[in-house]
Amino acid sequence: MAKPRIATASLAGCFGCHMSVLDIDERILDLIELVEFDKSPINDFKKFTGRCAIGLIEGGCCNAENVHVLQEFRANCDILISLGECAICGGIPAMRNTIPLRECLEEAYLHGPTVHNPRGRIPDDPEIPRLLNRVYPCHEVVKVDYYIQGCPPPADAIWAALTALLSNKPMELPYELLKYD
Amino acid sequence: MSDLERGVREICRSFRGDRTRMMDIVQAVQARYGCVSSEALNVIAAETDTHRVEVEGIVSFYTFLSAQPKGRxxxxxxxxxxxxxxxxxxxxxxxxxxxxxxxxxxxxxxxxxxxxxxxxxxxxxxxxxxxxxxxxxxxxxxxxxxxxxxxxxxxxxxxxxxRLGDGNNAHPLVRSMVHNSIRRKGPVVFAPFENGAALRKAMAMSPAEVIRDIKTSRLRGRGGAGFPTGMKWEFVRAAEGEPKYVICNADEGEPGTFKDRVILTEYADLVFEGMTIAGYAMGAAEGILYLRGEYAYLRVFLEHLLAERRRQGLLGKSVLGRAGFDFDIRIQMGAGAYVCGEETSLISSCEGRRGDPKNRPPFPAQRGYLDRPTAVNNVETFCCVARILDQGPGWFAQIGSRASTGTKLFSVSGDCASPGVYEYPFGVTLREVLTEVGAEAPAAVQIGGPSGQMVGPADFDRTICFDDLATGGSMIVFGPDRDPVYIAKRFLEFFAHESCGYCTPCRVGTWLMKKKLDALLEGRGEAADLPYLEDLGRTIKFTSRCGLGQTAPNPVLSTLKNFRTAYEKRAPARTDGHRAAFDLQAATAEARALIGETTAIY
Incomplete structure (x- = not known):
């Protein structure tokens, strides 16, 4: 039987959750015994190559490209997991949600103290993904099956969740794995 | 010293700078100057020996108080x-x-x-x-x-x-256009009454005997929760701490309720008599009538009735000439906060604070107003008390049903021919009431206000009592053209607005539920929304500390249960896993407008 496939993506995140995935240390060798990595920054696959069992999403949606990637993951993955604070709640990027988009962009590109922008234009190249009016948590854009919290979630929690899902066992995330104080 | 400073100082001193009378102080300032300005806040804080932020917190909490000037x-x-x-x-x-x-x-x-x-x-x-x-x-x-x-x-x-209303609405001290609309009189509340008769009978007995009579009558609180009144009084009487307090909760804010308005207009003496009996039974010396700000037009009239009672020896020093039994009642005005109908919030408000609920235990019967044992009862409960002492507990207990004795006032409104107040014995079926109020084609009835439940025709033969359909008295009738989802959304908006904000599940959860209902109503719903609403509703109920949060999801949960098709037709199943409520075009519209892009995003 072919190994189940895993895909991962970092949307509006800092890659910290991906670092935490790598933080499972030598167990990554066990992991690749269990699974095959599909589209992921870890192996730099840009496109899905087949149906995936699990999609791990780091970060929320701050622009149209994030939305497209997330919808692609939803279409290609059986189980979608929001990994970490930003995917679940928007996190640090969502701090802009209380400020109108116009003010954000003007501060960043026109009026900021270190800005040099003689043409006085907000970047509008078609290649740049358009920003959303606010940062959305993933489950407001597509259906999400599981949430692993933390900033980042501890490697052990990720490991416990993945191995449980892959071995079709009940997920056990004891309190120690999910407390952050 | 400015005029304002002098005036505010004068107001504070008329309450002896007592910070627990803050509600009266800020309301007096608001009444005289139209708002509680920044300067006034400083003066009040200094005069009452408290922090400015305390006073500011109170002013910002209550809808009828304002730090900015409003119109005259x-x-x-x-x-x-x-x-x-x-x-x-x-x-x-x-x-x-x-x-x-x-x-x-x-x-x-x-x-x-x-x-x-x-x-x-x-x-x-x-x-x-x-x-x-x-x-x-x-x-x-x-x-x-x-x-x-x-x-x-x-x-x-x-x-x-x-044009003046009927009865005491035309009294020179009321002069209001409000009508009583008493549609059905029963033997307990809406019956003739002789001032002092019940109190005399009570005082012929020992306080313990009075409580025994209340227990024998099996009277339960009329505010909605239905706690046995006699038991509550016994707790207060037995609790340590002096003095003890009796509070009458006349902060009926449950949308669709107006029975207390009518009682206080026509039968206020019955209420005051019940409070005095409570004072006698529990050994309290002071009673407070917490009157909602919306009923301020009754205040002068009620003060007049209290003065009359003092003149007749029914209140004040040595009530009815009994040395050692002093009891008086003051009126505390609310200022437009629904949560103050919750008894611990009401106590906070009486103490001159924001109307924040308190943790229980300790219960008010142990440590209530000013940390003293306090009995908080509904207006209607006190009416029953007076009547029980006057007519006897046996007489009272044979009215109504076995577990729910006596009568209940219903405030009926909505799609019916004769909205108004109806007094029925407990145990009446909903259908009987609907027939009498002239509800021609009732499709749904909201029982007990938004915090109660919405029932449909399948439940019309159920009886109204504590064991079946319990109610604080509000009954809103909806005809076949009304939309349960929209109604639930309106009720939820109300709770989201009235939440005091202390518990996150209540403050944020009610708002999230409202957002989801908006999506359903705007055609952006999907099947997954219904379990989401149920889940969130349960969480809010389970994790809020006061009655507001514990009941706020009820409009949604009860319509989801009883009117599910109204939701289902707005919540089609999706197979692509996309959220129906998310619209990429709308979400990027602002960004595209900012750079002058006119094409859509795909």
Missing amino acids: VVIRLCDDIVDEMCGMRPVAQAFSEALGIPFGGTTPDGAITLEYTACIGLSDQAPAAIINDVPVTYLSSDKAREIVAELRRHGDPRRLVH
Whole structure:
């Protein structure tokens, strides 16, 4: 039987959750015994190559490209997991949600103290993904099956969740794995 | 020293700088100066030896208090669902157009402010508004324009009353256009009564015997929760700490409830008598009637009745000549906060604080008002108490059903021919009530107000009592054209607005639920929304510390249960896993507009 496939993506995140995935240390060798990595920054696959069992999403949606990637993951993955604070709640990027988009962009590109922008234009190249009016948590854009919290979630929690899902066992995330104080 | 400073100082000193009387102080300042300005906050804080932020917190908490100046006349139009069903929207538009200001605005000359407010206890004569303290009823767009024209002419809301209501509404100290609309009288509350008769009988017994009589009558609280009154009194009597307090909860804010308005207009003496009996039974020396701000028009009249009772020896030092039994009642005005109907919030408010609920235990019976043992009872409960002592507990216990003795007042409004107050023995079926109120084609009834439940025709043969359909008295009838999802959304908006904000599940959860209902109503719903709403609703109920949060999801949960098809037809199943409520075009519209891009995103 072919190994189940895993895909991962970092949307509006800092890659910290991906670092935490790598933080499972030598167990990554066990992991690749269990699974095959599909589209992921870890192996730099840009496109899905087949149906995936699990999609791990780091970060929320701050622009149209994030939305497209997330919808692609939803279409290609059986189980979608929001990994970490930003995917679940928007996190640090969502701090802009209380400020109108116009003010954000003007501060960043026109009026900021270190800005040099003689043409006085907000970047509008078609290649740049358009920003959303606010940062959305993933489950407001597509259906999400599981949430692993933390900033980042501890490697052990990720490991416990993945191995449980892959071995079709009940997920056990004891309190120690999910407390952050 | 400025005029304001002198005036505010004078007000504070008239309450001896007592910080627990903060509600009275800020309301007096508001009444004299139109707002509690920044300067006034400083003076009050200094005079009452507290922090400015304390005072500011109170002013910002209550709807009727304001730190910014408002118009000399404030029109508060009730935007409750019943008022909306009775034509509030055109009235609102007429007010807004005639004044040339939106809701929330003040005319440029500072004369008139226009606002919405939650239920003001006049659902039986909706649409209604209160203008300063004056209730105006049965509004229409024509009347709204006339009111504006008149206010522009003389600026005195009291002169808007051209025709007086019935009964004591026409009393010189009330002079209101409100009608009692008592539609059905029963033997307990709406019956003739002789002042002092019940109190004399009570005082012929020992306090313990009075409590025993209340227990024998099996009287349960009329506010909705139905706690046995005798047991509560026994707890207070046995609790350590002096003095003890009796509080009457006349803060009926549950949308669609107005029975207390009628009781206080026509049978206030019965209430005061019940409170005095409670004072005697529990050994309390002071009673407080917490009157909701919306009923301020009754205050002078009620003060007059209290003065009369003092004159007759029914209140004050040595009540009925009994040395050692002193009992008096003061009126504490609320200022427009629904949560203050919750007993621990009400106590906070009486203590001159924000109306925040308190943790229980300790229960008010152990440590309530000023940390002393306190019994908080509903207006109607005190009426029952007086009647039980007058007529005997056996007489009372044989009315109603076995576990729910006595009668209950229902405030009926909505789609029926005769809205008003009905007194029925407990155990009456909902169908009997609906027939009598002239509900022609009732499709749904909201029992017990928004915090209660909405039931459909399948439940119309159930009986109204504590064991079946329990209710604090509000009964809103909805005809077949009304939309349960929309009604649930309106109720939820109310709770989201009235949440005190202490518990996150209540503060945020009610808002999230409302957002989801908006999506359903706007055609952006999906099947997954229904379990989401149920889940979130359960969480809010389970994790909120006071009754507001514990009941706020009820409008949604009960309509989801009893009117599920109304939700299901708005919640189609999706197979692509995309969220129906997310719209990429709408979400990127602002960014595209900022760079002048006109094409859509795919």
